[in-house]
Amino acid sequence: MHSVGSPTNIGPDAADVAIGGDDTGRRGVAADELRRHNLGAVLERLHRSGPMSRSELATATGLNRSTVADLLGVLTELGLIEQGPDTMPSGPGRPSPVVQPRPEGATVLAVELAVDSLAVATIGLGGAVSNQLRVARPRARFSPEETTQDVAKLAGPLLDSLPMDSVLAGVGVAVVGLTRRSDGFVHIAPNLGWREVPIATMLEVGLGLGVPVLAANEADLGALAEHRRGHAGVRNLIYVSGEVGIGAGVIVDDTPLLGSAGYAGEAGHTLINPEGHACRCGAVGCWEAEAGESALLERAGLDGGIAGVEEIIARAAAGDRRTIEAVGEIGRWLGLGIGNLINLFNPELVVLGGMYQRLYAFLEAAVVEAARTRTLGAPGRMAAIAPSGLGQDAPLIGAAELVLSNVIADPARVAGAGARALAGGGA
């Protein structure tokens, strides 16, 4: 396989920013930007919806059939899609050729640095996971340097097994910590034992793949995955990740909420109980201090991190009274905080990930009841609560979506750099 792409570490929303604006107004859009936008619109549709007929694409994008045919020609040349010989009937007219995304046209090495495990996967345009590895690791024992080496060791075989014509578009990294979006810098990741770690740069150098490395918070990427893959059609959703602490990823009107530097969503450190537990952050009564893993284990009379949570699931399933009460009380605090998020964000859906997804059957009643007591009528009635359908892999899938968003923002840039690298014999 060939590694390609510009090493510039740009954010996920390049196209939106170009069309979006700056401090005192939107920018204008020139003709070349329009073409880029429309290429991206067609590619995004295929990436998210899978195989479609040309005429369905025209309807979905609002572009006419000849424009769509022209854009598909460009995307085919870029190797990002393939137009099959098959056709689908398309209403009264003639049958329309079927088009689909080409996973090898833009493949991502997705990495998740989780509390209790390290995961890597290769994921192509269209969302197909070609290979995936997850290894359990003791908590907070590995330096950034060791972690970089471990990622390289795990990733090697996955990358080697990709089809020869695969184009690697980038590396996406989900980090359980406060991560600056512009350069993938981890300010603090207490469960990894890290502070001030330029993890994206370290992986860029350590992996030596010659492609951009983008890193972001795992809850933010869980939200991205649920939005792009788990719950298509939901424009406003919140992903609440229960690892040791609580993180929230927020999608607002189909757009990830980043805030000024990408730190948005630190719901775990919102004050919910001034008389509550001390939090690892130094404050008292944070949401995660009341509803997080340590509060759960304490109430259940256990310790031991992930093993403890598995024990709780077993005991709850066996009907152990103290465990069931402990989970119910955690569910109550979880629901109170979810109520706060519903009042603040007016979402259609709150998705529970991490340990809350695994415990959902035992949490559900308490969560829903507590959230109900806190939400105002109109936003409360609009919001559903559900466990993550993507399960443990949501942040990993989101890490791939982070990089693929850049491909969609400017399809010619990534594939264009690929053509150069092929001529030069690789990165």
Next chain:
Amino acid sequence: MHSVGSPTNIGPDAADVAIGGDDTGRRGVAADELRRHNLGAVLERLHRSGPMSRSELATATGLNRSTVADLLGVLTELGLIEQGPDTMPSGPGRPSPVVQPRPEGATVLAVELAVDSLAVATIGLGGAVSNQLRVARPRARFSPEETTQDVAKLAGPLLDSLPMDSVLAGVGVAVVGLTRRSDGFVHIAPNLGWREVPIATMLEVGLGLGVPVLAANEADLGALAEHRRGHAGVRNLIYVSGEVGIGAGVIVDDTPLLGSAGYAGEAGHTLINPEGHACRCGAVGCWEAEAGESALLERAGLDGGIAGVEEIIARAAAGDRRTIEAVGEIGRWLGLGIGNLINLFNPELVVLGGMYQRLYAFLEAAVVEAARTRTLGAPGRMAAIAPSGLGQDAPLIGAAELVLSNVIADPARVAGAGARALAGGGA
């Protein structure tokens, strides 16, 4: 003057949605949409920045000078701008003509339904307030019907005094209550004593102006005003409005946070103290129950709404110890909640409006200190806290911006309807 415009009550972000997307991907953009977008980009720049030279406009919008000249020709024909005979020097080239927005080209009747007052103003493109009236009213005494009549009475003279060639683009209404954005329906406005009131429709019928009436929550519109007029250049800001309760308006990456139906920002009803005061919403320990007007008056040993707050300002200024302690304690709770918002939204700026703006000198130290104790390091260092520079009128100015956003989204639509109305002798 002539009343014009389509009566369709559409949201403020029509252009963004058209370019934005739907459930499974962005829409494509056809050539006519591109032109509309670029017309809007030029108009928005002039609306927000005021008079500029053509060459400055080209630089600011990223469009070339001939495209800008063409777009300015269209906007001039639509009556939305005027190109003066004056010129500005523009670097090494020849002097460039000065262009400015034409307030009469799109004028808004802005209305604010506040807790203790009713205000109306006429505000034109470019943001100039041509006339304004505010009358004090006792709380929760006026039905929607009486309010509609009062607005009509106050608005009449303002509209009559507009220049003859003014084009009324719409009516914008700021409501101190939970308001659905799509149709300006007020679910609940406890301080007006209203429930389930279709206020936008009532004003559309009652005023009989033949223009769209858009209504939204006053804190959301305060945020819009601070973003468009008060603090240009800040992309992520939160406006915290202290009336009887607390409302928050949030701007995320230059875009108002609405949520699924426009109810986002109900920060006043987030749980902050489970052992705290009962809230008017029926729950306990809401942020506004701890930091709102009634908590302040109770701690200061006063009652009486707005008169009470004025008394508190007078006593605090005179150095009254109990009052100063009461304000400090309210400031502490206010700051704790602001810390929550900073962790959730990672903004550059939190603006305090309403009673918090009037009390700011006495609140500041406690607010800043309490917020500091709650914020994580990285987002905390990035966020400033400041009193509203627009003062009491922020929501009223935001109500005008709400309507003007629609004009900017599609400049030809409003002005085009205007031309028809002129031919037909008014609406």
